[in-house]
Amino acid sequence: MPIALLLASLNLSILVSTLISLTRADVGHVNEHLHLGNTTGNHIRHLPIVNDSQVMGLISIGDVVREMIAFQKSMIEQLQSYIAG
Numbered sequence: 066m067p068i069a070l071l072l073a074s075l076n077l078s079i080l081v082s083t084l085i086s087l088t089r090a091d092v093g094h095v096n097e098h099l100h101l102g103n104t105t106g107n108h109i110r111h112l113p114i115v116n117d118s119q120v121m122g123l124i125s126i127g128d129v130v131r132e133m134i135a136f137q138k139s140m141i142e143q144l145q146s147y148i149a150g
Contacts, residue, residue, distance in 0.1 A: 084113070085109060085112060086112060086113045086114070086115045087112055087113075087114050087115070087124065088114070088115060088116065089114060089116050089121060091114075109126065110125060110126050111123045111124065111125050111126070112124045
């Protein structure tokens with residue numbers, strides 16, 4: 066379903082001039098495409114994932130933070146292992 070029809074069917078209105086979204090290809094590299102300062106500064110809490118103007122799903126800011134923490138934890142463990150030799 067196209068985004069405009071989805072919003073109309075839910076009786077929602079958009080208060081921004083440009084809808085910020087990600088494509089399916091962007092999802093694997095979400096940290097490269099998003100900056101937490103921008104998402105929180107714009108009060109963005111959820112980002113739609115779209116493919117050919119159809120909503121495929123949503124990513125929440127919590128999802129992004131969880132993945133960043135998991136990545137950092139993994140990096141710390143690898144560095145500790147490297148240092149310990």
